[in-house]
Amino acid sequence: MAMTKSAPAGRSAIDWAGLGWMFLFFWYFSGVTQALLWASGTTGSTGSRQVLLASALWLVPLLLFPGRTRLLAGAIGAVLWLCSLSGFAYFLVYGQEFSQSVIFIMFESNVNEAAEYLGHYFAWWIVLALVAYGLGGWLLWRKVRPVYLPRRAALVASLLLFTASVGYQGVRQFFKHEEPLAALEDFEKRIEAASPWQLVIGYRQYLRQLSNMETLLASREQIPPLNNLVDAHAGQPSTLVLVIGESTNRQRLSLYGYPRQTTPNLDRLRGELQVFDNVVTPRPYTIEALQQVLTFADQENPDLYLTTPSLVSVMKQAGYKTYWITNQQTITKRNTMLTTFSKQADEQFYLNNNRDQNARQYDGTVLEPFARVLADDAPRKFVVVHLLGTHMRYQYRYPEEFERFTDRSGVPDSVTDDQLPTYNSYDNAVLYNDHVVSTLIERFRATDPNGFLLYLADHGEAVFDAPDPQVLGRNEAAPTGPMYTVPFILWNSPKWQAQQARDFSASLHRPYSSSHFIHTWADLAGLRFDAFDPSKSLVSAAFRKRPLLIGDPEQPKNLIDFSLIKPKKPVDPSSEFVQQEREAKERPL
Template identity: 90%
Template sequence: MATTKSTVAGRSAIDWAGLGWMFLFFWYFSGVTQALIWASGVAGFSGFRQAFLASALWLVPLLLFPGRAKLLAGAIGAVLWLCSLAGFGYFLVYGQEFSQSVIFIMFESNVNEASEYLGHYFSWSVVLAAAVYGLGGWLLWRKVRPVYLPRRAALVASLLLFTCSVGYPVARQLLKHGEFQTALEDFEKRIEAASPWQLVVGYHQYRRQLGNMEDLLASREQIPPLKNLADAHAGQPSTLVLVIGESTNRQRLSLYGYSRPTTPNLDKLRGELQVFDNVVTPRPYTIEALQQVLTFADQEHPNLYLTTPSLVSVMKQAGYKTYWITNQQTITKRNTMLTTFSKQADEQFYLNNNRDQNARQYDGSVLDPFARVLADDAPRKFVVVHLLGAHMRYKYRYPDEFERFTDRSGVPASVTDDQLPTYNSYDNAVLYNDYVVSSLIERFRATDPNGFLLYLADHGEAVFDAPDPEVLGRNEAAPTGPMYTVPFILWNSPKWQAQQARDFTASLHRPYSSSHFIHTWADLAGLRFDAFDSSKSLVSAEFRERPLLIGNPGQPKSLIDFSLVKPKKPADQGSELVQQERKAKGQPL
């Protein structure tokens, strides 16, 4: 049998071509999918890079046992191919990257639901693509050949490969965090783009977050219902819709006076809308903000979300069938609380199962599930639609046809040339958000409903806005106005408004914190209960103005009134998302 040993000037030469074919064979089962993801613009370069590094690990057994290289490559390759089919096929069908969220959906679906999905998305073209994909792996396997190195050189090379692919990343995370569990979680993020870790890590993360969620759900089941709940609309058919936006600073909406036409559709609906212009969020982060927005917790009582009913529970108690439609990531470490809220609903629609939040996932995907929910024959419906909104990175939030702002027209002179692309992409994201929110209103209105739709954002976002033109992102330690100012818009159906006969004029300019939102919602929905406080309802005649507390309630002395927020000096511009954006120039939030 021929070997790949060769001699140059009496010394053994390394078969670099043989090494190259080995690596290409193993990389193929991770790299092809990641290359497609990168080329399509769904996500950035990081997954491709991670797959490249992780694939080097599989060269080790072939270098240590070169006589069995072909057999080992075939066995390892077969496993990698089988594991990679999930990610490859999922991308072809959904245009998303496979993640633990997909595993969550798989295990949450019953056999009938799984059959329906397979029947709906089955395509012979996908089968053909998978066959071609397998053929490519087989052709590369035929190129694999033994590479013989001196024993010591093989050991050194194997150690270097192991160090580069596994050892160094683990050691780096341990030095960075000093705590094994955190280091392991970060290491997992750096290998899960590659096969078979996409399945292994995804399942491990799914089990861990599922355990956290089940603990939260079990604790919520012990929470008693509201006392003396009364519904002014009891027995009447009604549909109430809550649309939660993301990272949307109202100062960048033309509906609120911004010079650029970023909300042309909502502007046309202006006469039908109640536009509240003085609402702020208590926290500039999604989870922390919604823990208060969707429960009875607030800045002075931040832990009440653990012991009091959520808004979903309140609406179920009032006799509504509840739905949760989300384009946010599903079951990740950060989003487990959101998934816990969603699992309290009767039906869920999880639309964003990308591994990386920083992926091209459009909010227009919520429109079809929303239409299906509206067509449901349940007489009383409560619907939550959670958007990805203007979440960083902004260029992933809108399709190409919404890239309307590309020059300096309407841009403040303080925005530099380097800042301009980011500034424009945020406005384009807001423009697309306008399309989605207005489409939800239009579809809702077309059903001639008895009810209302309310839209608010979880928090704002600073994107080089005056008077702090150097600040990008959100940073609770260095707050600026755009991080906290959020849109708050109400659309009432004619039927509902006729029943209410309510004048909102006095409410539109009231200073209000969305931490008390559950009282406003209850007031709008006609609900009363012992815990209801009319003075915390934005639309109540008994409304009482309070300090708009922002900051970390875990450090009560750090809480300040939003009205005291002052423009930051350039030296104070630190922001965690600024760092993310700078990182993102080399890789994708």
């Protein structure tokens, strides 16, 4: 018996097939892209789970007004289709997930840059895929039919669908947080993978973070330049490169004695490198660490990053053309400060526009723009290359061909069978990081430069390392050695070394905090100014040993010398990794 505008008398069976076609139609406009992202290994399954729930919301108006099912489905579907085109097309072109960072790049690019990118990535099959995508939506719309329920049943079903899709998470977050804005931000994270929220939330986040960044940039423009800056190499062509790693614990590098050969390329270059083996980071978090590494702030003066020039500004003042190449996320809430630093450079290359940090975005993507920068005819260049490095989750940090550590060979007995996959994936991530860093050095060396390349990580990472084999991640409240020990490696070109004739042997084992890095960089670059302190330079004859302060400088009483930290065996529930794991599990299935 065919359905009519009012359910026929005596008919009580629910048209489950009709409900299924409705749901499939609405799911299509978000689910296809998320399924492609998941199937390609670009992201995990979180987005797909979000889409399954969020898509159920659109069944509500169709159940409440069944007589207008086709009209409502068509109108809602048209909006979802239009909003989903950006995410679908972006995946086809770049193989990444659409985010607020993409919106930032779009508005930052001029017409010529946009045309260049379009010409580089455009292919006719993309047009065909977009046409097929639209056709698929139309075919599903033709399958949509009214589903009639008794009025009370329709109301109950609509309430349940609303609660399951958005209501429960919305109420839960607003009870969980005291601040409404914090509750809204957490709620947005639970639905932002679905159309149209991906575009709406992305644009709102873009506006919010852009405002924050513009405020920071405006304040930085008021910072006066360094007094009495003198450059020992003024007027000479030179290229200086700073490579910033991520979450890389030097204890897992064979270059530093780790038994597994995780850095075969750097090991091969060992004779050309200055390998400093006693450098620690002041803080185990990227933003907090780099606020000190890239400015004159330190653990005793943590707010100086707000009132003193950044390293980029110093190099511009010294007459260098400055570049920032980053594979980190661009304009997220956490990364706005880094984007502010990058915007001070003359040219930027933003390569990672994924919504989710846990996405396959390999650092090899920095090599092409690095080659372009090296080919730039500017006589004096300062280049920052910011890697995603070995950031959790480690299995997303390396392509399949670098998955070489898969068994227990070279693994401590303390590592359990459950821990082994994570332990191995971290070593594989270190192996790929070795490939990227060594390739940067080799390509730099091939240009016969007058300059140097320095690589250090922002912080380390504990991955079931001795003497605390149960600890995974980073937690400032329960510090362990691997969270703070970072690689610090210098490659000098023959030309630059000949000019300076420096002997680094006396400084390779000095205890040093990267919070004073700007003084070391200035010393290596031949810069002097009133704020320069040679006793804070790792490579200066005037170097003075200081306590390696770690901890939150906003709580000075909690600052401790790194040499005094004690092993912590339990996994602290507030650690960053545990929090991320918990959030992943709490996301609706």
